[in-house]
Amino acid sequence: MKLKTTMLMAASAIAAAPAVVAQEMADSMTLVSWGGAYQQSQVNAYSDPYQANNAGLEIVWDSSSNEAVAKLRAMSEAGNITWDLVDVVAADAMRLCDEGLAMEIDADEDLAAAPDGTSASDDFGDLLVSDCFIPQIVYSTTFGYRTDVAEWNGKEPDDICDIFDLETFPGQRSLEKRPINNLEWALYCDGVAMDDIYDVLETEEGQDRALAKLDTIKDSVVWWSAGADTPQLLADGEVVIGSTYNGRLFSVIVEQKQPVAMLWDAQVFDLDGWIIPAGLPEDRLARVMDFVKFATDTQRLADQAKYISYGPARASSAPLVGKHAELGIEMAPHMPTDPANSKNSILYNFDFWADYRDDLDAKFQAWLAQ
Amino acid sequence: MTETTQDGPMLAADGTPLKKSLRRALRAQKLRALGLIAPLLIFVLISFVAPIVDMLFRSVENQIVSDTLPRTVVALRDWDGEGGEAPGDEIFKALTYDFIVAAERKEHTRLGSRLNYEMTGISSLFRKSGRRVDDIGEDYLDQFKDLNDAWEEPATWVAMMASEGWVADQVAWSEARAAAKSADQDFETPEPAFALRPGVAKALPETADIYSAFARTIQTQDEDSPTEEEPWNPVYMALFNDLASNPDAASAFSGDVAALLSEAAAAVGNFETISPKDAFLDADEDWGDPMVWSTIKAFAPSYTSGYFLSAVDLQLTASGVQPQDEDQQIYMLLFKRTLFMSLMIMFSCILLGYPIAFLLSNLPMRQSSLLLILVLLPFWTSLLVRTSSWKVLLQQQGVINDILVWIGLVADDNRLVMINNQFGTIVAMTHILLPFMILPLYSVMKTIPPSYVRAAKSLGATDWTAFWRVYFPQSVPGIGAGCILVFILAIGYYITPELVGGTTGTFISNRIAYHISSSLNWGLAAALGTILLAVVLILYWVYDRIVGIDNVSLG
Structure with missing residues (x-):
């Protein structure tokens, strides 16, 4: 059938332009993302323009990314994959790739090159952390603090270690209820050099040292598990300083105009991107590959930054980042990747956490429960 | 009716024994009844019981190790791990064959994640080694190639390894395709x-073993043909090993292949040998860690108790069952906490629900309907909304604290901590589960005739005695039903504790949810779930022995 179409096309296009290989593509596609403002930015930057080019294509969005790993495994075991493209953080992409639930991709073949001809694998560079992962954005987990705390006597935190300084900066803090990021910050503030953090964290003593450092502020910490918690806690004055994703803080500060400011020091970079579930039927795969190529090209990634303050994953997209679509402010200074913000930053070590996540999580939860 | 009369068994009209004919009539009736409920029964079995049993079964299932590393598992049987050293080349050879097959089928990383639950670091060890394993045996390929270029040809291998029947089928197939x-x-x-x-x-x-694995893998995995693909490098290592141990192998073949093989057999004595152990150690030195090997050995059987042991803070090692490291023990604490807090919630529900149900059943119809709607109203509100509103009320800058500060009961800099701890969880969950206590209580109290209490009073009982001696005992079945409902619902709750529980108010179900959705350790989640189910069943049994399950009424 496919061959026939190709032959027919070739025959009919004998005199005209070079024959196009027409791969049959499905006319509907289910995309999975995180919901909220982030998903909306993807609709605006990726799927709306794509649909404009492909009349008759139906795109269904499903906001289940936070449970994508478990759902994909269940779908795969049931032999019925209903998703075509799934937005996950890089660590989950690695896990899905390891489990054989995500399809391996060839960056240079499957993704568009940069406008200047740089190949996709060079353009994404180190951010291609797994064979299955197609990066979209760089986000960071960082801190926001209230600017109106009377007890601070006019001082403002500008160093990550101010989190651990209860004397100068008294008040409740909010930290995520998992070891990732917290242990890195604790070790860094306990005097470990940035480059040695993960080496130290591999050892039993290093892990105990990190937890001991966290012990010093344990009584003043509210532990969050949803990204929306810290913005709410900050806005209510429940905590004076707290960690969350930088995009959430952007909306608290710029869109909701709360008396909150960013503390970019020692922000931890992480990646979010697409994976294609393994085992899609051919027509759906053809459609999704076509979409991915479009949605991760240089312009589209730069466009997404108009709607949300996350940095595009391609080097070639950075210069194209413009103004916020509604607020009209320059987005570049709000990007975690902006040089002024990323003077001192930690790059999340994916391999380390893929190995140590279960172990350290058990340890961390046991520590929390004490 | 007695079974026999003096004349033998009692007979029905048609002469068969009455007992038999009665049984037949009843059986027909029972079958009809069963037929009527069959659709529902089958539906429940297929859509409810079967998935749960399947999920719980994962708590012992462990075929992945022996499926992915079959040769290694067999080879490891004789390895005792004593002397604290990694095994020798023989086992690494088995590992090479297993690993190349697993890597080509992309199964090695799955096993890596599985074993990483038991020993940190195996995940990346397997991932890294999967990329390198194809290099093992490359030196042999080069040496065979130097000997005769034919060794590189897929056709040589097909002629040597494939059965004649398959070759004929394959030719017919490719002609049909053309x-x-x-x-x-x-x-x-x-x-x-x-x-x-x-x-x-x-x-x-x-060679036969690994080559057929190669052929099947590329056929199913890449939809390629062994007639077109050069074998993996470890296949050459296998050929070298075979020829070294059986120089006479060529005699089993004929024609060109026999000539090739005898030429090779004569030459292998001078081949430069490589050690698969060194190759693996070169890929990652962790292969030299005997802990890795004893982990593989300990989890080699198809069924494991490892998940259940982890679920009660023990661990399975090659040298037996040992307690989990002290700083990782958490599950027993959480089980105890879950039970304690569920009981607390249950008692709070009785304390709050009993007076309301009493009021409901004694008010005139009009008022009681209104009150009932008020009881049910929160029931129709989203769980998340109800939980979040408790946050607004209870937090330190929240409504209750603000009021207490405003009336001067609490100092502004010493506000009460009422959320993100056990107190917050108990308050929020009591509120959420209250209707499950009130409704059965109400329906039981509705059936208690008011005349009993009036009779008691007219006979001289005080209000309290009349209530306690006459009314309360009759409402106990309602309390029993409400307690069972509330307790069983509470024990499995996880969204509310996650949102308002902080660190001291979380339940075991939060860990189950974590293992299902984040760590993908479904085996451990299933083990924790099975234990929880067993605990509930035991408590149910205890309840039955003490109170009696007949004493429970939903109305």
């Missing part, structure tokens, strides 16, 4: 499954 292609038709039939030539397995055992 015909379909020129006729412009679809051709979906896969290539016939590779079959080994008889006798090869005896002459060249290792």
Whole structure:
């Protein structure tokens, strides 16, 4: 059938332009993302323009990314994959790739090159952390603090270690209820050099040292598990300083105009991107590959930054980042990747956490429960 | 009715014994009844019982190790791990064969994640080694190639390894494919499954084993044909090993292949040998860690108690069951906490629900309907909304604290901590589960005739005695039903504790949810779930012994 179409096309296009290989593509596609403002930015930057080019294509969005790993495994075991493209953080992409639930991709073949001809694998560079992962954005987990705390006597935190300084900066803090990021910050503030953090964290003593450092502020910490918690806690004055994703803080500060400011020091970079579930039927795969190529090209990634303050994953997209679509402010200074913000930053070590996540999580939860 | 009369068994009108004919009539009736409920029964079995049993079964299932590393698991049986050293080349050879197959089928990383639950670091060890394993045996390929270029040809290998029947089938298949292609038709039939030539397995055992694994893998995985693909490098290592141990192998073959093999057999004595152990150690030195090997050995059986042991803070090691590291013990604490807090919630529900149900059943119809709607109203509100509103009320800058500060009961800098701890969880969950206590209580109290209490009073009982001696005992079945409902619901709750529980108010179900959705350790989640189910059933049994399950009424 496919061959026939190709032959027919070739025959009919004998005199005209070079024959196009027409791969049959499905006319509907289910995309999975995180919901909220982030998903909306993807609709605006990726799927709306794509649909404009492909009349008759139906795109269904499903906001289940936070449970994508478990759902994909269940779908795969049931032999019925209903998703075509799934937005996950890089660590989950690695896990899905390891489990054989995500399809391996060839960056240079499957993704568009940069406008200047740089190949996709060079353009994404180190951010291609797994064979299955197609990066979209760089986000960071960082801190926001209230600017109106009377007890601070006019001082403002500008160093990550101010989190651990209860004397100068008294008040409740909010930290995520998992070891990732917290242990890195604790070790860094306990005097470990940035480059040695993960080496130290591999050892039993290093892990105990990190937890001991966290012990010093344990009584003043509210532990969050949803990204929306810290913005709410900050806005209510429940905590004076707290960690969350930088995009959430952007909306608290710029869109909701709360008396909150960013503390970019020692922000931890992480990646979010697409994976294609393994085992899609051919027509759906053809459609999704076509979409991915479009949605991760240089312009589209730069466009997404108009709607949300996350940095595009391609080097070639950075210069194209413009103004916020509604607020009209320059987005570049709000990007975690902006040089002024990323003077001192930690790059999340994916391999380390893929190995140590279960172990350290058990340890961390046991520590929390004490 | 007695079974026998003096004349023998009692007979029905048609002469059969009455008991038998009665049983037949009843059986027909029972079958009809069963037929009526059959659709529902089958539905419940298929959609409810079967998935739960399947999920719980995962708590012991462990075929993945022996499926992915079959040769290694067999080879490790004789390894005792004593002396604290990694095994020798023989086991690494088995590992090479297993690993190349697993890596080509992309199964090695799955096993890596599985074993990483038991020993940190295995995940990346397997991932890294999967990329390198194809290099093992490359030196042998080069040496065979130097000897004769024919060794590089897929055709040589097919002639040597494949059965004649398969070769004929394969030729017929490729002709059919070519015909379909020129006729412009679809051709979906896969290539016939590779079959080994008889006798090869005896002459060249290792090679036969790994080559047929190679052939099947590329057929199913890449939809390629062994007639077109050069074998993996470890296949050459297998051939070297076979020829070194059986120089006479060529005698089992004839023609060109026999000549090639005897030429090779004569030469292998001078081949430069490589050690698969060194190759693995070169890929990652962690392969030299005996802990890795004892972990593989400990989890080699198809069924494991490892998940259940982890679920009660023990661990399975090669040298037996040991307690989990002290700083990782958490599950027993959480089980105890879950039970304690569920009981607290249950008692709070009785305390709050009893007076309300009493009021409901004693008010005139009009008022009681209104009150009932008020009880049910929160029931119709989203769980998340109700939980979040408790946050607004209870937090330190929240409504209750603000009021207390405003009336001066609490100092502004010493606000009460009422959320993100056990108190917050108990308050929020009591509120959420209250209707499950009130409704059964109400329906039981509705049936208690008011005349009993009036009779007691008219006989001289005080209000309290009349209530306690006459009314309360009759409402106990309602309390029992409410307690069972509330307790069982509470024990499995996880969203509310996650949102308002902080660190001291979380339940075991939060860990189950974590293992299902984040760590993908479904085996451990299933073990925790099974234990929780067993605990509930035991408590149910205890309840039955103490209170009596007949004493429970939903109205």
